[in-house]
Amino acid sequence: MNSLDVENVRKDFPILDQKINGRQLVYLDNAATTQKPVQVLDASRSYYQEINSNIHRGVHQLSQLATSAHEKARETIARFINAQRPEEVIFTSGTTDSINLVADIFRKSGRMKKGGNIIISGLEHHSNVVPWQMICEQLELELKVIPVLDDGTLDQEAYEELIDTKTELVAICHISNAFGTVNNIADICSKARSVNALTVIDGAQSISHELIDVQSIGCDFYCFSGHKCYAPTGVGALYGKFSLLSELPPWKGGGEMIKEVTFDKTTYNDPPYKFEAGTPNIEGGIALAAALDYVNNLGISAIRNHESALINKAAEFLGQIDGLTIYGPPERVGSLSFNISDIHHFDLGTLLDKMGFALRTGHHCCQPLMSRFGVSGTLRASFAIYNTFEEVENLAKAVEKSLNMLR
Amino acid sequence: MNSLDVENVRKDFPILDQKINGRQLVYLDNAATTQKPVQVLDASRSYYQEINSNIHRGVHQLSQLATSAHEKARETIARFINAQRPEEVIFTSGTTDSINLVADIFRKSGRMKKGGNIIISGLEHHSNVVPWQMICEQLELELKVIPVLDDGTLDQEAYEELIDTKTELVAICHISNAFGTVNNIADICSKARSVNALTVIDGAQSISHELIDVQSIGCDFYCFSGHKCYAPTGVGALYGKFSLLSELPPWKGGGEMIKEVTFDKTTYNDPPYKFEAGTPNIEGGIALAAALDYVNNLGISAIRNHESALINKAAEFLGQIDGLTIYGPPERVGSLSFNISDIHHFDLGTLLDKMGFALRTGHHCCQPLMSRFGVSGTLRASFAIYNTFEEVENLAKAVEKSLNMLR
């Protein structure tokens, strides 16, 4: 049986013992950022205590050790998402950075032509909206948006109508951070391929919850952040197909991304280095690999089983509360969003916090989606490997108690 | 007396006890990256064990604590460089990122006109060359280069001839990472102001060695990396004058940098948030502030005294070696570059490494400067607060021993 020993897992996360207003912390804001296991914290500390050095250019031993640890981390990431080769993995500072990288190298590439269009969806996080808006404005492209159905899923038929031979690129999230909706990205990518459009998948919300196989998804780019998958802030990755990475121009200029610099002419390095200007987050990369190893040790399928049981239980308990609406489809991953009639999400969030429950309230960086559902925000509980059924039960009780105070 | 208790300082840096090939590590590659004191490592670990959470948008207490720790870090940085207000400090992932940010927002701003020019110098690191080459190419500007004199200083007269009313921007390093040359940046900035050109100072090599006062320097932008100043990799800062930051367009698009997003029209946040798309390196910012506090506790003037005594001693010892040439002016800060006639820097670096000495060999990301001096690279010893006179003496002996093997 694939099952998670949650009590043991919790021992790896010292922060879970924190008290909030005298109450035991119940951390349900994992879609914003996850907590970090000691294994990850130790990996980053040992790096600094044993081999810290700048990489790639040094003849001395620390530099060699740091370089190979960093390149080994790249291999770990490549294996985790089933990239064809490590050179398809670019270290970035996070999902937002990864998406902006892709958007800007496309701008520079001259591939996108005035009058073409880019397709995103109504579920997207601002990080997968604004970069494309900016590019569309600069290149005079049209931004098309796949509408969201009432159940929080994408309107597939509308997608098929929107996409056409002028579609240059389709950028879609794997899983919605607001509603937990899982998109059928393999299908979306295959339709994009049929019109020669490139595909960018925002995997910020999937990397810690789902088995990711970029080859079977069939996307051209896949983006994620370390901090949403048990790794530190300030590091993330961009997967890109090697042939595309070779063709496309670099993004930032600086050390490491060049082959040769003269004031007359500069030539660029090969991927992935071409896209990694300056000193990278060396420690961050290594800690990210440690986090992926940690996830692998637990096993993605055990994690899925546990988390889906948790979120279903949460839906069941919360669903019994008078006036409570849960958004999104019944099959959700990671995040569960709700509102209670006549109650402002901020008021409920404030009282829950007093009782130790860390939930997110507001628009979750998805203002267009909130508008679509006519709300200014929601309460969102989002789950990780260390959450328990007891926490979910207590959450429902705490919501009831808050309602008594607010009504 | 302003003096450093080096023995005590060394206790804060556990990595210094490492053995390299059985020998005690002598770390003289500080210009590439410094080591980190336990105070910084502890700051980052406590962050994760006590308050880790995503910032700015959360109603719950961890999010509040993380937000105020992160904003307090911004204030610490602002004070350290004497910015007028914390909002003038933007968190980036490092110097390269900071410079690219400035270059790209200028590109977008439409301030730079075809036919104008940008001035850099022959001392610059690739990170302060390539972004400007890219912008010049895209906007059809001319890139002018202040030549380097034989003593490794900039040709001030040539600068006065190069600069003209078409000069849009001057980007210069404070201290050269290759030769340790200290540029008279206040003067360079004042001349730039007289023709209304903007100024960008690359402070990567000054932040850990010099008292920085952006107001008395009179620059518009100042860039540095945390990892070169006892802080982790993956975090850095950009100082920018508030009025300019308010005027200029944003760089990356994403969460946090927006006021309101609709598919029709997006409005942007105020500085510094407008330039901080996505989840920042929260821990990194906090650790950077801890590193600056650490430096402040020791006192910049005590640090300067110690380091300048070290580098002078190194110049004295090495200068006695037959055939050895030291580059740059006699007054150098941080870095000392040399070559020995008929000996390849790589060979010498390899043997020094076997004896435990970590020096950098090669072009130091300054290929144009290397060409100027007709070499493919140099050996560079670069110093920090934990280096000792004994290390410097032993370095000279180790160089002699290596020469015996190589000659």
Add this chain to the structure above:
Amino acid sequence: MTIAEKQKELLDELNLFQDWTERYEYVIGLGKNLPQMDAALLTNDRLIKGCQSQVWLDCNVVEGKMVFMADSDSVITKGMIALFVRILNEEEPDDVIAADLSFIDQTGLKEHLAPTRANALGLMAAQMKKCAIEASSGHPR
């Protein structure tokens, strides 16, 4: 009573409560009882957009004293507004300008309700002072 005296009275009152539940129930009660602003006054120029909740503020000068009306979509924010209004209403512009609003930190109410960036309540406090400054310089809006 001076503004400082009103603040002290308020803190004494809040200190009577045993725990956060009672304190919040009190604030929620204040929020519910603060009269709703006339719909015609809920205009964009009176709107203060916060990160999580919105506040509408209307300022007037009546016989040399400041008269504030405010509303919010969040009842806790509205309760906090009621505290501000109680402290600052009917005071002279110069006294409002000089008032030390950090008393809110001592209420034992949630820290983030204290004036900070992007917080509707913080922005509202700033806006109240701004109105007073305009009134004091003879340019009431």
Add this chain to the structure above:
Amino acid sequence: MTIAEKQKELLDELNLFQDWTERYEYVIGLGKNLPQMDAALLTNDRLIKGCQSQVWLDCNVVEGKMVFMADSDSVITKGMIALFVRILNEEEPDDVIAADLSFIDQTGLKEHLAPTRANALGLMAAQMKKCAIEASSGHPR
């Protein structure tokens, strides 16, 4: 001797040395003694640019055997080249293609001299194999 035998002989020889100093002195000696390539051969198409040192490699097929000549601006790199040349010279293309060059890891010489990216020596080893592949497929350059 087969390539494998030559490798074993070399490792045995290196193992006679007491410490790294002797081992490096030996390699430096090899580097100094490897004949310099004719200046006319030091052309760009024979140049392999590494991160730190440069290598020139010339490949020929003489009576069905590979003949390598190489040079470097770094004497340690040149000594390491001499090891490769000693192992692979005068061998048939197919044997060169099949050779396991990881023996270099066991020499106790610096790890980074082993084939890695952007390392002239690693690139050279790859280039030697490439020459052998071309020779084997009948397209020597």
